[in-house]
Amino acid sequence: xxxxxxPTEMTATEGAIVQINCTYQTSGFNGLFWYQQHAGEAPxxxxxxxxxxxxxxGRFSSFLSRSKGYSYLLLKELQMKDSASYLCAAPDNAGNxxxxxxxxxxxxxx
Amino acid sequence: xxxVTQNPRYLITVTGKKLTVTCSQNMNHEYxxxxxxxxxxxxxxxxxxxxxxxxxxxxxxxxxxxxRKEKRNFPLILESPSPNQTxxxxxxxxxxxxxxxxxxxxxxxxxxxxVL
Numbered sequence: 001x002x003x004x005x006x007p008t009e010m011t012a013t014e015g016a017i018v019q020i021n022c023t024y025q026t027s028g029f030n031g032l033f034w035y036q037q038h039a040g041e042a043p044x045x046x047x048x049x050x051x052x053x054x055x056x057x058g059r060f061s062s063f064l065s066r067s068k069g070y071s072y073l074l075l076k077e078l079q080m081k082d083s084a085s086y087l088c089a090a091p092d093n094a095g096n097x098x099x100x101x102x103x104x105x106x107x108x109x110x
Numbered sequence: 111x112x113x114v115t116q117n118p119r120y121l122i123t124v125t126g127k128k129l130t131v132t133c134s135q136n137m138n139h140e141y142x143x144x145x146x147x148x149x150x151x152x153x154x155x156x157x158x159x160x161x162x163x164x165x166x167x168x169x170x171x172x173x174x175x176x177x178r179k180e181k182r183n184f185p186l187i188l189e190s191p192s193p194n195q196t197x198x199x200x201x202x203x204x205x206x207x208x209x210x211x212x213x214x215x216x217x218x219x220x221x222x223x224x225v226l
Contacts, residue, residue, distance in 0.1 A: 033214075042200060042217035043153070087153065096160065097168055098143070098215065102152040 002026045004101035006088050011107045012078055020073045020086050020104045028093025034062050034073045035087040037103065043087055046073065075106075083108045112137045114218035116201050122224045123191055131186045131221050133201030141204035142184040143168070143215065144176065146197040153200070159184055191225040198222050 003025040012018040024032065031050040035043035049055060049064035049071060061074040073086055085103040092099065114135045123129055135142065143158040145168075155168030159178040173195055175187040184203075188195060199221045205213040 040220075042219050044217070045214045048214065089153075096166065097155050097158060099155070099169070100145075100153040102150065 002090055002092060002099035004088055004090060004099060006086075006101040006104045008102065009105045009107070011109060012075075014078055014080060014108055014110050016078050017074065017076050018078060018106065020075070020106065022071045022073075022088035022101055024069050024071070024088070024090050024101075026069075026090050026092070026099075029066055030091040030093060030095050032062075032064055032071050033087075033089040033091075033098070034071075035089065035100075037085045037087060039084070046086075078108050080108050080110070082106065112216075114201055114203055114216050116199075116218040116221050118221060119219060120222050122226065124226050125192055126190050129188050129191060129223075131188075131199060131201075131223070133184045133186065133218055134182050135184075135201075135203040135216070136182065137203060137205075137216070138181065139203035139205065139216075140181065141213070141215075142178070143202045143204075144174070144184070144186050145200045145202065146170065146195075147200060147220075148197050156186070156199075191223075193225045196223060196225050 006022045033048050034046040037043040047062035054063045059076045064071045085105045087103045088101040117132045140161050144156040145153045147153045154170045156174050157176040159165045201218040202215040204215050
């Protein structure tokens with residue numbers, strides 16, 4: 001089975017940097033996704049990591065360590081609009097199903 | 111515009127009254143999926159479809175049915191809804207040329223269902 005854990009809530013200040021962690025236990029490894037979801041809206045894709053290391057995409061970066069079963073999403077220069085839930089997700093070994101963590105609700109304060 | 115659409119967006123119904131939530135995508139995606147989202151439980155996969163006439167159960171399939179007669183449509187059917195199926199439902203589809211969930215999934219806007 002798949003198990004994905006992430007903190008429930010985080011708070012950060014506008015302009016700061018925040019790191020949202022995700023640990024996973026999967027029967028195989030087929031990459032790791034991060035999605036952003038604003039309240040009442042659909043999740044939108046942020047990143048997909050397959051190899052170890054940091055991938056940067058503008059203000060957002062995602063890191064993966066396969067040996068540790070660990071990933072994080074790094075948000076720089078936080079803006080108020082970054083207040084949202086951030087979902088970590090992993091496909092199963094066959095790539096047929098996607099299991100999501102419970103999501104981390106990020107609140108950005110002025 | 112490339113998109114996944116769901117209808118209805120909001121529905122209040124009563125226990126036992128059959129309902130269908132439609133999902134349609136215009137991106138020629140082969141992979142489609144249904145999720146439900148509940149507070150504290152995150153997104154959980156109900157059913158998925160790798161291609162036309164190919165469907166399979168996800169983590170929480172009980173009480174739901176699906177069909178995939180055409181590539182673009184993947185309706186979710188609740189034959190006899192119960193209050194524990196009150197939830198926010200999302201349909202999603204994956205990039206063309208793939209039959210797996212390992213490609214980016216595009217989500218529909220969601221259907222908020224309340225079963226009284």
